[in-house]
Amino acid sequence: MNMSYFKNITAGEMCVWRNEIIRFDPDSSPSAWTHYRTIYEGRMEGYDFSHLVFYNYHSKLSNLNKCFCEERNIWLNYIDLPSPDSRDYNRLLALKNDTLRIEKEGVTYMEPAYRYGGECDFNFNEKKYKQFRELIGGDAYALDRLKKCRKNHHTLINFSLMQALGSMQGVKGKDPFDRPDVFIYKLDQYFERNSDAVVCQAGRNREFLEKYLHSFRDIYDYCEKIYFIDSKEFVDEIIRQGALPISEYKDVIRYMDLADEFWRRKQIKIEEVYRRRSQGSLLRT
Numbered sequence: 001m002n003m004s005y006f007k008n009i010t011a012g013e014m015c016v017w018r019n020e021i022i023r024f025d026p027d028s029s030p031s032a033w034t035h036y037r038t039i040y041e042g043r044m045e046g047y048d049f050s051h052l053v054f055y056n057y058h059s060k061l062s063n064l065n066k067c068f069c070e071e072r073n074i075w076l077n078y079i080d081l082p083s084p085d086s087r088d089y090n091r092l093l094a095l096k097n098d099t100l101r102i103e104k105e106g107v108t109y110m111e112p113a114y115r116y117g118g119e120c121d122f123n124f125n126e127k128k129y130k131q132f133r134e135l136i137g138g139d140a141y142a143l144d145r146l147k148k149c150r151k152n153h154h155t156l157i158n159f160s161l162m163q164a165l166g167s168m169q170g171v172k173g174k175d176p177f178d179r180p181d182v183f184i185y186k187l188d189q190y191f192e193r194n195s196d197a198v199v200c201q202a203g204r205n206r207e208f209l210e211k212y213l214h215s216f217r218d219i220y221d222y223c224e225k226i227y228f229i230d231s232k233e234f235v236d237e238i239i240r241q242g243a244l245p246i247s248e249y250k251d252v253i254r255y256m257d258l259a260d261e262f263w264r265r266k267q268i269k270i271e272e273v274y275r276r277r278s279q280g281s282l283l284r285t
Contacts, residue, residue, distance in 0.1 A: 005274035006267070008157045013089070022082050026154040027118035028091035035156045036094075036118065039273045043225060044094075044161070047116055052092040053080040053108070055115060055164075060084075067102055067109035076102055076109035093117045093164060112165070112205070114212060119162040119169055121227065122259045123178035124153040131177065135252050142249065145256050157263050157270070160227055166202035166209025174201075177246055181258060184235070185242025188219040228269035229262070238262070 011026035026032060037049050055078050058066040062084075067076040080101075082090045095101075099113040124132075129150045136142040152158050162168055172183040189195035190213065202209040216222040219239070223229040229238075241258055245251065 004271065005278045006156075006271045008152075008155050008267070010151075010155050011159070012154075017082075017092075020082070022090055023086060023088065025089040025091050025118070027120050027159045028093070029118075030092065032118050032156070032159050033092055033094075035159065036116075036161055038277055039228070039270055040116075040161060044116065046097050047094045047114075048097050048099075049094050052094055053110065054082050054090060055093050055095075055110065056081060056083060058109075064107060067104055069100060069102060069111075072100060072111075074100075074111060076100065076111050078110040078112070080108035080110065091117050094161075114208070115164045116161040117164045117169075118159050119172070120153060120178075121158050121160055121180045121262065122149070122152075124149040124259075126150075128177055132252050135246070136249055139249065142253060142256075146252070149256055149259055152259075152263065157267050162226070163209070163212050165212070166199065166205045168198060168209070170201045171198050177255075179242065179246070179255070180262075181238045181242035181255075183242070184219065184223065185239050187213075187222060188239050188242075191216075191218050191222075227262075228266045228273075230269065231265065234261070234265060 093115040096114040186197040
């Protein structure tokens with residue numbers, strides 16, 4: 001029996017960070033970032049995975065003002081502190097290495113920057129679970145599968161990094177079911193037909209988001225680097241399904257089939273990365 005190096009744990013909300021107990025969005029929590037470092041370091045060049053930051057707009061932290069950088073003649077509006085409201089879900093992010101940061105009175109201020117944060121691939125949270133359940137009705141087989149998908153919602157296999165500059169998370173989340181296949185379909189439309197569906201919410205950051213997207217050759221390169229999906233045929237199937245609606249029982253079954261296959265393929269690749277990292281560590285000891 002082959003040894004498994006990757007453990008698909010469920011990430012929790014309450015975590016210790018900088019000697020404080022803080023509420024996190026699980027996909028951008030310390031435990032999620034331990035996983036991201038393992039699978040993405042060396043793959044995402046130019047980003048600082050060693051010094052993760054909070055990235056809160058200064059007005060959210062009412063007792064702190066923004067900081068002006070005279071040398072660059074810009075305001076640094078973002079602050080590396082968690083939300084003061086204990087009910088909020090905080091997110092850790094990895095900034096691009098060349099991001100301007102200034103420390104003032106023990107607080108780090110940052111410019112608007114390229115940054116990676118975590119994202120759930122398939123959304124099977126409680127709200128979406130109820131929406132899918134309404135479409136399924138009382139079918140026991142489908143409900144059992146849906147419960148298994150819900151259990152995977154905040155597990156490592158369902159987490160990937162996504163560029164936060166330009167609000168691609170907002171584009172993905174705009175779909176009623178927050179579907180990754182719809183997002184990948186829109187992204188393919190951008191690469192192949194210059195559609196603006198995936199950049200339309202970027203506002204003043206649109207030029208910067210497009211520059212980021214141009215760092216990928218095409219949708220296949222994006223899916224391989226971000227999702228560890230390296231099968232052109234399977235990416236084509238994801239795109240095909242992204243153009244289809246979810247409106248009845250058979251659509252939910254099709255969507256769960258897609259999620260299961262996505263996780264299966266992704267886990268094989270992630271297991272390979274964990275194995276190489278583990279064996280590399282043993283060789284260095």
